[in-house]
Amino acid sequence: xxxxxxxxxxxxxxxxxxxxxxxxxxxxxxxxxxxxxxxxxxxxxxxxxxxxxxxxxxxxxxxxxxxxxxxxxxxxxxxxxxx
Amino acid sequence: xxxxxxxxxxxxxxxxxxxxxxxxxxxxxxxxxxxxxxxxxxxxxxxxxxxxxxxxxxxxxxxxxxxxxxxxxxxxxxxxxxxxxxxxxxxxxxxxxxxxxxxxxxxxxxxxxxxxxxxxxxxxxxxxxxxxxxxxxxxxxxxxxxxxxxxxxxxxxxxxxxxxxxxxxxxxxxxxxxxxxxxxxxxxxxxxxxxxxxxxxxxxxxxxxxxxxxxxxxxxxxxxxxxxxxxxxxxxxxxxxxxxxxxxxxxxx
Numbered sequence: 001x002x003x004x005x006x007x008x009x010x011x012x013x014x015x016x017x018x019x020x021x022x023x024x025x026x027x028x029x030x031x032x033x034x035x036x037x038x039x040x041x042x043x044x045x046x047x048x049x050x051x052x053x054x055x056x057x058x059x060x061x062x063x064x065x066x067x068x069x070x071x072x073x074x075x076x077x078x079x080x081x082x083x
Numbered sequence: 084x085x086x087x088x089x090x091x092x093x094x095x096x097x098x099x100x101x102x103x104x105x106x107x108x109x110x111x112x113x114x115x116x117x118x119x120x121x122x123x124x125x126x127x128x129x130x131x132x133x134x135x136x137x138x139x140x141x142x143x144x145x146x147x148x149x150x151x152x153x154x155x156x157x158x159x160x161x162x163x164x165x166x167x168x169x170x171x172x173x174x175x176x177x178x179x180x181x182x183x184x185x186x187x188x189x190x191x192x193x194x195x196x197x198x199x200x201x202x203x204x205x206x207x208x209x210x211x212x213x214x215x216x217x218x219x220x221x222x223x224x225x226x227x228x229x230x231x232x233x234x235x236x237x238x239x240x241x242x243x244x245x246x247x248x249x250x251x252x253x254x255x256x257x258x259x260x261x262x263x264x265x266x267x268x269x270x271x272x273x274x275x276x277x278x279x280x281x282x283x284x285x286x287x288x289x290x291x292x293x294x295x296x297x298x299x300x301x302x303x304x305x306x307x308x309x310x311x312x313x314x315x316x317x318x319x320x321x322x323x324x325x326x327x328x329x330x331x332x333x334x335x336x
Contacts, residue, residue: 056313057324063261
């Protein structure tokens with residue numbers, strides 16, 4: 001492996017790690033959403049079905065940004081587009 | 084993206100790749116590749132078809148069998164889900180939702196058998212997302228007319244046109260990427276766990292990687308079972324929400 005290739009590999013690996021910082025946002029957001037859902041179910045246990053469904057859809061939407069980060073990380077790690 | 088974990092010998096090297104290409108044929112200058120995913124999809128389709136045929140054999144009105152009870156329960160559950168989420172006027176979408184739900188679950192659970200999950204191939208999810216996108220657009224055109232649909236891109240001000248086009252494309256793209264990212268990411272993490280545990284048992288001086296017994300099952304419970312069910316549910320849920328949001332609400336029509 002020559003130096004140029006090594007630098008590209010190192011850069012890709014570091015970039016993949018940095019891309020996963022995107023996981024922070026969905027983590028906080030989903031935690032907040034689930035916490036609020038728990039409060040709502042505690043207040044109105046009869047609405048737990050609707051609250052849970054809405055929460056899961058909201059979590060899925062909030063997760064998108066994290067998934068984008070994950071896909072960038074996967075691309076950098078396994079497809080190595082810059083070599 | 085995911086390598087099939089070799090259960091007995093242990094994967095000594097990390098092998099994460101896309102679906103294998105089994106064969107290819109040419110039409111003119113275009114090469115069409117036959118991937119592993121297509122074969123696995125046929126298997127999943129055959130399983131679902133057989134299941135549907137098996138469960139709906141000799142249906143009766145009175146004195147129903149256990150098979151029929153299971154079939155009725157499944158149909159009722161999906162119908163209720165669609166009715167609760169989209170409202171009674173959208174019940175005609177039930178077959179599509181049920182199909183995607185079943186296909187997604189069976190496709191994801193395929194990874195439990197050691198085969199590649201069908202849903203960890205991006206093209207599968209893209210095709211579902213395109214179907215959903217066509218349905219959303221068709222619903223919009225049905226309720227607003229073609230002129231109204233095109234005018235919707237100019238709202239609230241014409242300057243928003245590029246952003247509106249972008250958000251229109253982002254809907255199916257996010258739908259496909261979410262499902263794909265979850266399943267493929269789970270597959271990659273499973274491969275990494277096997278790789279790590281094999282390495283750990285080598286370091287302990289074991290010939291057969293005994294550490295890979297049992298421990299990956301805990302992670303598989305989350306990444307294969309929970310994630311598979313969750314993503315199938317979310318894909319269907321978002322499809323229903325997007326389609327019913329494409330039309331004006333019931334009391335306005």
